[in-house]
Amino acid sequence: MEITTTRVPRWFVRRDIDGLFGLALDNFIQILLIVNLCQGVLAFPASLVYGRILPGVAISLIVGNFYYAKLAKEQGKREQRDDITALPYGINTVSLFAYIFMVMLPVKLAAISSGVSGEQAAQLAWQAGLVACFGSGLIEFIGAWGGEALRRLTPRAALLSTLGGIAITFIAIGFLFRTYANPVVGLVPLGVILLTYFGRVRFIIPGGLLAVLLGVALAWGTALASWDRVQFIATLQPIRLYLPSLWLGELWSSRSVLVEYFSIILPMGLFNLVGSLQNLESASAAGDTYPVAPCLRVNGIGTLVAAICGSCFPTTIYIGHPGWKAMGARVGYSIFNGIIMGLLCLSGTVAMLAYFVPVEAGMAIVLWIGIVIVAQSFTATPSHHAPAVVIGLLPGIAGWGALIAKNALRAAGLGTPEKPLTPTLIDRFKLSDTYIDGAFALEQGFIFSAMILAGITVYIIERKFRQAAYWSASAAVISWVGLMHSYRWTVADTVVNFGWGTGTPWATGYIMLAILFFYVDWQERHKT
Structure with a gap:
C-alpha cells in the first residue's frame, strides 16, 4: 500500500x-x-x-x-x-x-x-x-x-x-x-x-x-x-x-x-x-x-x-x-x-x-x-527593438538635464522673487548652442513622451505603420490638453501647463507625423 x-x-x-x-x-x-x-x-x-x-x-x-x-x-x-x-x-x-x-x-x-x-x-x-x-x-x-x-x-x-x-x-x-x-x-x-x-x-x-x-x-x-x-x-x-x-x-x-x-x-x-x-x-x-x-x-x-x-x-x-x-x-x-x-x-x-x-x-x-x-x-x-529602447531613454535624460539646468540657475542666485527665471534665459542658452526650451518641453510629461516615442519606433521597426500613426495621434491629443510638453514659467521653475490647446505646436507636429505614417501605410498596402 x-x-x-x-x-x-x-x-x-x-x-x-x-x-x-x-x-x-x-x-x-x-x-x-x-x-x-x-x-x-x-x-x-x-x-x-x-x-x-x-x-x-x-x-x-x-x-x-x-x-x-x-x-x-x-x-x-x-x-x-x-x-x-x-x-x-x-x-x-x-x-x-x-x-x-x-x-x-x-x-x-x-x-x-x-x-x-x-x-x-x-x-x-x-x-x-x-x-x-x-x-x-x-x-x-x-x-x-x-x-x-x-x-x-x-x-x-x-x-x-x-x-x-x-x-x-x-x-x-x-x-x-x-x-x-x-x-x-x-x-x-x-x-x-x-x-x-x-x-x-x-x-x-x-x-x-x-x-x-x-x-x-x-x-x-x-x-x-x-x-x-x-x-x-x-x-x-x-x-x-x-x-x-x-x-x-x-x-x-x-x-x-x-x-x-x-x-x-x-x-x-x-x-x-x-x-x-x-x-x-x-x-x-x-x-x-x-x-x-x-x-x-x-x-x-x-x-x-x-x-x-x-x-x-x-x-x-x-x-x-x-x-x-x-x-x-x-x-x-x-x-x-x-x-x-x-x-x-x-x-x-x-x-x-x-x-x-x-x-x-x-x-x-x-x-x-x-x-x-x-x-x-x-x-x-527583442534585440531588433534596441533602437526603440534608446529613443525611449532620451526624454528621461532630457528631463533630468532640464532639472539640473534649473538647479544650476538657482545655485547661481536666480529663481527668487527678486531674480525670477524668465523666458529670456532661452536665448542666453542658445548662445552656447543649447536649446534648453526643447529640454523644458521634454521634461513635462516625459514619461508619456518616452513611452510614445519608443512605441512608435517599435511599430516602425515592425513595419506596422498604421499602429505608429495611432500612437502619434494619441500623442497629439495628450499634447493638446497640456499633459505633455507644454510648460509655463514660475519664479523658480518651469511647470506643466494644463489647458485646452496649450500644447498646440507639439500637437500639430504629432498630427503631421500621424498623417505621414498613414500615408506610408497606404503606400505599402497599394504597392504593385
Missing part, C-alpha cells in the same frame, strides 16, 4: 535568514533614502519624517509583506508544495525618486517663491506627496481588472525603456556622482556589489551586507562620517513609539495636486501596475504561479494605506523573485521583513541607524538597481 506524504510550506525555514538579509537590506536602504532625501533635499523637519511619513511606511510594509506570506502559505498548501517562495515586496524605488524630485520638490519651491514660510512649504510638499501616492494606489487597484490588457497593447520596449530613462538619471547618475565625489568610500562597496550580482562571486556573508559594512567602515575610517556628540544625541531624540494617524483631511485639501501632476502620477501608477505584472510573470517562470488580480489589488491597497497613514511613497511587488527562491527563502523571510521594517519605522530608531550608516555606505546597492533596470530595458526586449 502506497503512503502519500502531504507537503505543506512551513512558516519558517533556515534559508529564510538569507532571504531576509537581502530583502530587509534593500528595504532599509530605501528607508535611509527617504530619511536623507526628505531631510536633505526637501528640508522636512524630523517631526514630519519620523512622526508622519515613516509610520505610514511601516503600515504599508506590514500589510504587503504579511499578505504575500499568507498567500504563499495558502498557495503551497493548495498545490501540496513546501518549496514555494513568497513574493518580495517593498517601497517602489522609481516612485520614491519621481515623487520627491518631480512632485514634492517643485511644490515646495513654488510655495517658497510665493512667500510661504519654509515650514508651511514643507507641509504643502508632504501633502502633495500624499496625493501622488494615493493616486498611484488608485491606479494600481483599479488596474487589477485591466492591467493585462494594457500590457498587451503596449510594446515591452515602450514600458521598460521609459523606466530605464528614470533609472539611468534620477537613480543611477546621481549616485555615480556621489561615488566619485567620495571614491575611497564609494568604489570598494560598488566593486563588491558588481562582483556579487554580476560576477556571481560568493563571499562569507551576503554581498549586499558586506558592501554596506565595508561602506560604513570606510566612511568612518576616512572621516566622511565622524563622531559628533551633539549630532548623535539629536539622533536619539526621535526614538519613541509613533502610532500611525489618518491624514484624510490633508489628502482632500491638496486634491488639486492630482490634476496638476497627473502627467507624472498616471504613468507612475501604470508602471507600478505593469511592473508588478512582469514580476508575477517572473515568479511564474521560476515555478511559483500566483493569482494576478488579488496580488495587484493588494499592491494598490498597500499604496493607498501608505498615503492615508502619512507616507508619500508607493509600495510594490519587487523584481527578483527567482533570486530569493534560489537563495532558499520561502515564507518566513517576508513576515520577518515586515516586522523588522515596521519596528524600525515605528520606533524612530532609523535616525540612529542613519547616523551610523551614511547613505554612501549603501548607495552602491541603489546604483546597482538603476543599472539592472536599464540593462533589463535591452535584455528583456
Whole structure:
C-alpha cells in the first residue's frame, strides 16, 4: 500500500535568514533614502519624517509583506508544495525618486517663491506627496481588472525603456556622482556589489551586507562620517513609539495636486501596475504561479494605506523573485521583513541607524538597481527593438538635464522673487548652442513622451505603420490638453501647463507625423 506524504510550506525555514538579509537590506536602504532625501533635499523637519511619513511606511510594509506570506502559505498548501517562495515586496524605488524630485520638490519651491514660510512649504510638499501616492494606489487597484490588457497593447520596449530613462538619471547618475565625489568610500562597496550580482562571486556573508559594512567602515575610517556628540544625541531624540494617524483631511485639501501632476502620477501608477505584472510573470517562470488580480489589488491597497497613514511613497511587488527562491527563502523571510521594517519605522530608531550608516555606505546597492533596470530595458526586449529602447531613454535624460539646468540657475542666485527665471534665459542658452526650451518641453510629461516615442519606433521597426500613426495621434491629443510638453514659467521653475490647446505646436507636429505614417501605410498596402 502506497503512503502519500502531504507537503505543506512551513512558516519558517533556515534559508529564510538569507532571504531576509537581502530583502530587509534593500528595504532599509530605501528607508535611509527617504530619511536623507526628505531631510536633505526637501528640508522636512524630523517631526514630519519620523512622526508622519515613516509610520505610514511601516503600515504599508506590514500589510504587503504579511499578505504575500499568507498567500504563499495558502498557495503551497493548495498545490501540496513546501518549496514555494513568497513574493518580495517593498517601497517602489522609481516612485520614491519621481515623487520627491518631480512632485514634492517643485511644490515646495513654488510655495517658497510665493512667500510661504519654509515650514508651511514643507507641509504643502508632504501633502502633495500624499496625493501622488494615493493616486498611484488608485491606479494600481483599479488596474487589477485591466492591467493585462494594457500590457498587451503596449510594446515591452515602450514600458521598460521609459523606466530605464528614470533609472539611468534620477537613480543611477546621481549616485555615480556621489561615488566619485567620495571614491575611497564609494568604489570598494560598488566593486563588491558588481562582483556579487554580476560576477556571481560568493563571499562569507551576503554581498549586499558586506558592501554596506565595508561602506560604513570606510566612511568612518576616512572621516566622511565622524563622531559628533551633539549630532548623535539629536539622533536619539526621535526614538519613541509613533502610532500611525489618518491624514484624510490633508489628502482632500491638496486634491488639486492630482490634476496638476497627473502627467507624472498616471504613468507612475501604470508602471507600478505593469511592473508588478512582469514580476508575477517572473515568479511564474521560476515555478511559483500566483493569482494576478488579488496580488495587484493588494499592491494598490498597500499604496493607498501608505498615503492615508502619512507616507508619500508607493509600495510594490519587487523584481527578483527567482533570486530569493534560489537563495532558499520561502515564507518566513517576508513576515520577518515586515516586522523588522515596521519596528524600525515605528520606533524612530532609523535616525540612529542613519547616523551610523551614511547613505554612501549603501548607495552602491541603489546604483546597482538603476543599472539592472536599464540593462533589463535591452535584455528583456527583442534585440531588433534596441533602437526603440534608446529613443525611449532620451526624454528621461532630457528631463533630468532640464532639472539640473534649473538647479544650476538657482545655485547661481536666480529663481527668487527678486531674480525670477524668465523666458529670456532661452536665448542666453542658445548662445552656447543649447536649446534648453526643447529640454523644458521634454521634461513635462516625459514619461508619456518616452513611452510614445519608443512605441512608435517599435511599430516602425515592425513595419506596422498604421499602429505608429495611432500612437502619434494619441500623442497629439495628450499634447493638446497640456499633459505633455507644454510648460509655463514660475519664479523658480518651469511647470506643466494644463489647458485646452496649450500644447498646440507639439500637437500639430504629432498630427503631421500621424498623417505621414498613414500615408506610408497606404503606400505599402497599394504597392504593385
